[in-house]
Amino acid sequence: VLKTSRAAVLTGYKTPLEIREFPLPQTIEPGAALVRVKLAGICGTDVHLWHGQLPIPLPVILGHETVGVIEELGHGLIHDWSGQPLSAGDRINWSSSINCGECYYCRVRPEPTRCLKRKAYGISYDCSVAPHLLGGYADYIYLRPGTAIFKLPEALPTEAVVGAGCALVTSLHGIERIGVRPGDNVVVQGSGPVGLASLAVAKACGAAQVIVLGGPPHRLEIAKRFGADVCLDVEESSVEERRAEVLELTGGFGADVVLECVGIPLAVTEGIELCRDGGRYLVLGHYGNAGTIEFNPHVVTRKQLTLAGSWGFEPRHTKAALEFLSREREQFPFEQLIGEPFALDRAFEALQATASWSTAKSAIAP
Numbered sequence: 001v002l003k004t005s006r007a008a009v010l011t012g013y014k015t016p017l018e019i020r021e022f023p024l025p026q027t028i029e030p031g032a033a034l035v036r037v038k039l040a041g042i043c044g045t046d047v048h049l050w051h052g053q054l055p056i057p058l059p060v061i062l063g064h065e066t067v068g069v070i071e072e073l074g075h076g077l078i079h080d081w082s083g084q085p086l087s088a089g090d091r092i093n094w095s096s097s098i099n100c101g102e103c104y105y106c107r108v109r110p111e112p113t114r115c116l117k118r119k120a121y122g123i124s125y126d127c128s129v130a131p132h133l134l135g136g137y138a139d140y141i142y143l144r145p146g147t148a149i150f151k152l153p154e155a156l157p158t159e160a161v162v163g164a165g166c167a168l169v170t171s172l173h174g175i176e177r178i179g180v181r182p183g184d185n186v187v188v189q190g191s192g193p194v195g196l197a198s199l200a201v202a203k204a205c206g207a208a209q210v211i212v213l214g215g216p217p218h219r220l221e222i223a224k225r226f227g228a229d230v231c232l233d234v235e236e237s238s239v240e241e242r243r244a245e246v247l248e249l250t251g252g253f254g255a256d257v258v259l260e261c262v263g264i265p266l267a268v269t270e271g272i273e274l275c276r277d278g279g280r281y282l283v284l285g286h287y288g289n290a291g292t293i294e295f296n297p298h299v300v301t302r303k304q305l306t307l308a309g310s311w312g313f314e315p316r317h318t319k320a321a322l323e324f325l326s327r328e329r330e331q332f333p334f335e336q337l338i339g340e341p342f343a344l345d346r347a348f349e350a351l352q353a354t355a356s357w358s359t360a361k362s363a364i365a366p
């Protein structure tokens, strides 16, 4: 009997996801794994993909923030990326992309997140081609050889891992590049998943105060629960009012570090003005291409600013994120970001829930 797996498939931009059945692979390649999906997170990026804002092949099974249970392991896959033994029945998470390890950016100028042949589950694979099941919105997912797999500690809930999703790893990578030091005054622009995760990481790095500029109010409530010192609703305040408030809160100087987690170009114009002289600015929220803005470079020179960007994350950030969650979960309850999970056949509703920001984040439990 040929076993099959259902999957929610994006067949065309801005159209409902279709539930389709795919055959399970009959043999598992050496180093690969067949995994039963427990919970698949819906990332804001999935909404951008649905709108057609990033070039991807279609049809595609979306879903790049997933926790599952190993159904079958290919030959030779005996331990996870950290060296822990792996066996069928283990609950795992994995880095959503695989880099080639051989190109200019993998080897010569190590920037592996810019690997020339990087492929990501739930984004880069045409699901009409075998092994089909390379996205999280499905009963099963097939993990190709070379995937960085992590066995989850028993005490770490599935909901916390999916709730932190790719936002936490993205923030860990970005903040590693720009640096947050103990005693820093930090402004986080945005209170979506990346903003909340950046708030958590900045707090854990020892920031003296973290000021969150975001909305809507239910997200700012979560920011307060995560320890934000001050939250300003961007709908209820002007650019000038927010700047005055940040100056007031930083002795008139401005923030040591400003983290952009919004994805709206104008936020950058506002944000660099919130930095103190010699401050640091990170553009983290522009995974999608949201267009250009007018920009005065004089500000960067006069303020002696350091500007940085950060793209995606590496397996070591996934390892760090899982350790962060295990260590800091009391302080930062990421599981609370997820609403009641949707069944797989309601995947499109789940995607719409994330698109409309009606929940902090939605998830699918097949």
Ligand SMILES: [Zn+2]
Residues within 6 Å of the ligand: 043, 044, 045, 046, 064, 065, 166, 167
């Ligand atoms: Zn994502």
Ligand SMILES: [Zn+2]
Residues within 6 Å of the ligand: 099, 100, 101, 102, 103, 104, 105, 106, 114, 115, 116, 117, 118
């Ligand atoms: Zn490469």
